[in-house]
Amino acid sequence: MSGTKTNLKASISWVQGAALTIGAVLGSGVLILPVATAQLAGPAALVSWLLMGLLSIPLAMTLGQLASRYPDAGGIAAYARRAFGDRAGAITGTLFLGTVPVGAPVCALIGANYLSALFDLSSRQVLLVALGMLLIAIFFNYRGIQLSGKVQVAVIGVVAAVLLAAVFSALPYIEEKAFFPFAPHGIVPIGVSMAMLFWAFVGWEMVVHLAEEFENPVRDIPLSLGVSIVIINIMYLSVVFATIGTDAYLGPANATALAGMIGRGWGHWAGAITGILGFLTCYGTIHTYMAGFSRLVYAQARQGDFPEYFNSLHEKFQTPHRVLLVLLPIVVTVLIMSEWLNLEIGLLIQFPGTIFIALYIIGMAAALKLLTREGFGHYFVVLALIMCIAIYSFTGWIGLYPFILGGLGWFAQSIKRK
Numbered sequence: 001m002s003g004t005k006t007n008l009k010a011s012i013s014w015v016q017g018a019a020l021t022i023g024a025v026l027g028s029g030v031l032i033l034p035v036a037t038a039q040l041a042g043p044a045a046l047v048s049w050l051l052m053g054l055l056s057i058p059l060a061m062t063l064g065q066l067a068s069r070y071p072d073a074g075g076i077a078a079y080a081r082r083a084f085g086d087r088a089g090a091i092t093g094t095l096f097l098g099t100v101p102v103g104a105p106v107c108a109l110i111g112a113n114y115l116s117a118l119f120d121l122s123s124r125q126v127l128l129v130a131l132g133m134l135l136i137a138i139f140f141n142y143r144g145i146q147l148s149g150k151v152q153v154a155v156i157g158v159v160a161a162v163l164l165a166a167v168f169s170a171l172p173y174i175e176e177k178a179f180f181p182f183a184p185h186g187i188v189p190i191g192v193s194m195a196m197l198f199w200a201f202v203g204w205e206m207v208v209h210l211a212e213e214f215e216n217p218v219r220d221i222p223l224s225l226g227v228s229i230v231i232i233n234i235m236y237l238s239v240v241f242a243t244i245g246t247d248a249y250l251g252p253a254n255a256t257a258l259a260g261m262i263g264r265g266w267g268h269w270a271g272a273i274t275g276i277l278g279f280l281t282c283y284g285t286i287h288t289y290m291a292g293f294s295r296l297v298y299a300q301a302r303q304g305d306f307p308e309y310f311n312s313l314h315e316k317f318q319t320p321h322r323v324l325l326v327l328l329p330i331v332v333t334v335l336i337m338s339e340w341l342n343l344e345i346g347l348l349i350q351f352p353g354t355i356f357i358a359l360y361i362i363g364m365a366a367a368l369k370l371l372t373r374e375g376f377g378h379y380f381v382v383l384a385l386i387m388c389i390a391i392y393s394f395t396g397w398i399g400l401y402p403f404i405l406g407g408l409g410w411f412a413q414s415i416k417r418k
Contacts (some may be wrong), residue, residue: 002271017223
């Protein structure tokens with residue numbers, strides 16, 4: 001295992017950047033949340049998805065502006081450093097340590113469970129499939145971002161094609177009466193659904209860690225994010241529209257309900273399509289998150305905030321290989337422990353999810369200081385900041401998690417400065 005302190009290689013095109021972004025944002029939520037929100041708000045769930053899609057625009061584009069102006073693998077931690085000083089950057093970097101090491105194994109278990117429904121796997125086989133997903137993601141990220149980007153383009157291409165084909169097959173079964181009454185439970189569930197949907201629009205922040213590796217960051221990062229926003233919203237709204245129009249959400253179980261919707265057009269292939277989509281979307285999320293996380297740790301080590309050991313790139317592949325190699329036993333341990341202790345996946349995923357909201361708040365606050373206050377861009381930043389703070393208020397006691405990690409980061413920095 002060799003390493004050298006060279007710069008990250010600029011090799012990501014806007015197409016690969018868009019695929020990596022879509023992979024980070026488009027998780028298993030596309031298979032579960034359309035049904036869950038429709039059961040909560042009825043046909044009015046369409047409003048929740050549309051509004052969240054619109055609100056994601058200022059969030060994503062603000063991060064795009066920061067990344068293109070300050071291309072740094074540290075991402076939000078680097079922006080916090082520029083805006084508020086070295087200690088703020090170091091503490092922000094510490095927050096990221098509570099995301100991927102927990103979120104990736106949980107996402108792998110979700111993806112493996114989708115295949116389990118298709119192949120009737122045992123619990124041990126589900127664990128092995130999840131382990132395989134993590135190993136494959138680490139392998140491709142270890143071999144280089146160019147190969148990793150190509151793999152993600154292929155994965156997202158298949159997901160988009162199959163998902164849209166499934167939606168189109170259900171179109172003949174959509175009935176106008178399914179959309180009335182439009183808001184059977186009132187207006188309040190629309191807002192509750194929006195808070196739930198924040199998890200379906202998390203992921204933009206992981207791509208900014210790859211900013212140094214874009215061939216032309218000023219042009220390609222905003223382009224990648226812009227294309228991603230359009231594609232993600234089209235896929236989300238298409239699935240929600242078909243789910244409501246076919247009354248598929250009226251069934252008792254979320255995953256089964258979606259399979260029922262797909263089954264209107266694909267018959268007995270519905271289970272296979274649902275299983276494959278669930279597996280691929282989860283893998284796509286893991287793939288990009290590991291890429292972004294490894295760059296973040298490398299950048300923090302380069303700044304002196306994390307151990308010097310991680311300030312090294314592979315001589316041949318120019319990747320933060322040491323980060324990935326250390327991450328491997330961590331995610332495997334979390335995977336085994338979560339399965340062994342039979343921990344609830346829904347609860348586990350809320351911990352990294354809450355940190356991501358906190359990171360968005362820090363990123364938007366940094367943008368207020370770093371970006372120009374002229375034009376509509378400034379209002380975009382303010383809107384995104386208000387949105388993130390409002391949603392954070394719904395996190396409950398788990399909202400203490402980022403403060404605990406941030407406190408540990410502050411304590412570590414205090415010891416280091418003495």
